[in-house]
Amino acid sequence: MLLLLFKLGDGRYALPVDHIVEVIPLVKLKKVPRTPEFVAGMMNYRGKPVPVIDLSVLSEGVPSELKMSTRIIVVNYPFEEKPGEILGLIAKNATETIKSKLESAPASGVVLDETLDHAVTDLNSDGLLQWFDLKKILPEQEISVLFQD
Amino acid sequence: MQEEKKSTLLKSINDCWNRIGVWSNAEERCPELGNVVHCRNCSVYSATGRLLLDREASEEYLIEWTSLLADEKKSTRTKTKSAFVFRAGTEWLALPTLVIRQVVDMGTIHSIPHLNNPVIRGLVNIQGKLEICVSIGSVLGLEREEIDDSETGYVAPERLIVTHREGKVIAFPVSDIMGVVRYQPEMMRDPPVTVSGSKAVYTEGILYHRNLDIGFLKDKLLFKTLTKDLA
Numbered sequence: 339m340l341l342l343l344f345k346l347g348d349g350r351y352a353l354p355v356d357h358i359v360e361v362i363p364l365v366k367l368k369k370v371p372r373t374p375e376f377v378a379g380m381m382n383y384r385g386k387p388v389p390v391i392d393l394s395v396l397s398e399g400v401p402s403e404l405k406m407s408t409r410i411i412v413v414n415y416p417f418e419e420k421p422g423e424i425l426g427l428i429a430k431n432a433t434e435t436i437k438s439k440l441e442s443a444p445a446s447g448v449v450l451d452e453t454l455d456h457a458v459t460d461l462n463s464d465g466l467l468q469w470f471d472l473k474k475i476l477p478e479q480e481i482s483v484l485f486q487d
Numbered sequence: 488m489q490e491e492k493k494s495t496l497l498k499s500i501n502d503c504w505n506r507i508g509v510w511s512n513a514e515e516r517c518p519e520l521g522n523v524v525h526c527r528n529c530s531v532y533s534a535t536g537r538l539l540l541d542r543e544a545s546e547e548y549l550i551e552w553t554s555l556l557a558d559e560k561k562s563t564r565t566k567t568k569s570a571f572v573f574r575a576g577t578e579w580l581a582l583p584t585l586v587i588r589q590v591v592d593m594g595t596i597h598s599i600p601h602l603n604n605p606v607i608r609g610l611v612n613i614q615g616k617l618e619i620c621v622s623i624g625s626v627l628g629l630e631r632e633e634i635d636d637s638e639t640g641y642v643a644p645e646r647l648i649v650t651h652r653e654g655k656v657i658a659f660p661v662s663d664i665m666g667v668v669r670y671q672p673e674m675m676r677d678p679p680v681t682v683s684g685s686k687a688v689y690t691e692g693i694l695y696h697r698n699l700d701i702g703f704l705k706d707k708l709l710f711k712t713l714t715k716d717l718a
Contacts, residue, residue, distance in 0.1 A: 362552070362556055363544070363548070363552045364544055364548075364552070365552050365553040365556055366549050366550065366553040381553075381556070382557040383556055383557075384556065384557070384558070384560055385557065385558070385559060403543075404543055404544045404549070405540070405542065405543055405544055406541070406542050406543075406544050406548075407537065407540035407541050408544070431537075431540075433537055433540050434537075
């Protein structure tokens with residue numbers, strides 16, 4: 339399974355590519371009033387307004403830095419009722435993908451280096467990666483608010 | 488301010504790959520090379536590479552991508568066709584790959600007695616079967632002129648291309664072969680009006696590939712002419 343690596347705070351996370359539509363550079367966002375703080379705004383993604391969530395705000399309470407390596411991961415959020423809604427996630431250091439021998443989410447929520455094709459090329463890596471579970475980290479009831487007409 | 492940042496970033500980079508790595512001629516070599524073989528497998532190299540991505544994203548960068556991503560995604564995957572490219576004399580030519588059966592080393596061409604046709608050169612032995620060998624240069628009116636290879640020192644071996652169409656097999660020698668090239672139909676341009684004579688008649692269009700103008704031949708017409716001569 340191919341995993342996209344990125345950082346949340348100091349921890350490294352891995353998101354399976356199944357849900358990913360595209361990884362794009364940072365873009366200008368339109369602020370939306372009366373939305374939770376972690377919603378960075380709306381972006382015009384191929385002519386469609388798409389809500390963007392800043393994962394740094396969610397985990398650390400501070401907005402992501404404007405860096406080239408900070409990117410927007412466009413994902414298909416797996417809603418129970420209306421699948422196919424897309425969502426942008428601002429993530430730090432989203433620059434690397436890695437192959438893993440895992441076929442599904444690890445029970446512990448942690449990916450061990452041994453299951454990876456090659457060691458994570460991070461000098462400060464502790465050999466562990468956190469599995470980014472979209473539904474656990476971004477609960478459906480909180481996200482569905484963004485898609486109400 | 489940005490320029491200043493950029494230069495401090497550049498100064499902070501330890502480009503060991505240029506000093507003791509694979510891109511250096513120095514006697515002293517990085518001890519890690521024994522383990523990783525090439526610098527691109529080394530964590531120092533990739534970590535430094537990632538440093539470049541840790542630059543601040545400029546305002547223009549954000550604006551440019553905002554407008555790029557607001558547009559509909561244009562599909563870059565268009566239908567491509569396949570052409571077989573070869574050189575006859577000084578001309579690069581192409582035929583649809585479908586009509587090419589095989590490419591073989593140049594063999595002896597056995598001339599046919601009492602046949603006074605400049606196009607037909609004789610018979611060749613293709614894996615035990617005698618096939619007609621023609622001169623494509625004579626059909627197209629090309630001059631037999633060799634490209635000066637003295638600069639590169641490469642002399643392409645002459646080879647025979649065996650083509651087949653509607654059950655008829657024809658072989659012809661060529662000076663060089665580029666191989667199969669994929670092209671998009673839109674890439675084909677009309678032949679220039681200055682091209683005249685038989686070359687213009689048999690040229691479907693011009694393909695521009697690897698800085699070369701390749702004449703795409705009308706295979707149907709070419710085969711018609713060649714097989715007519717045989718009858």
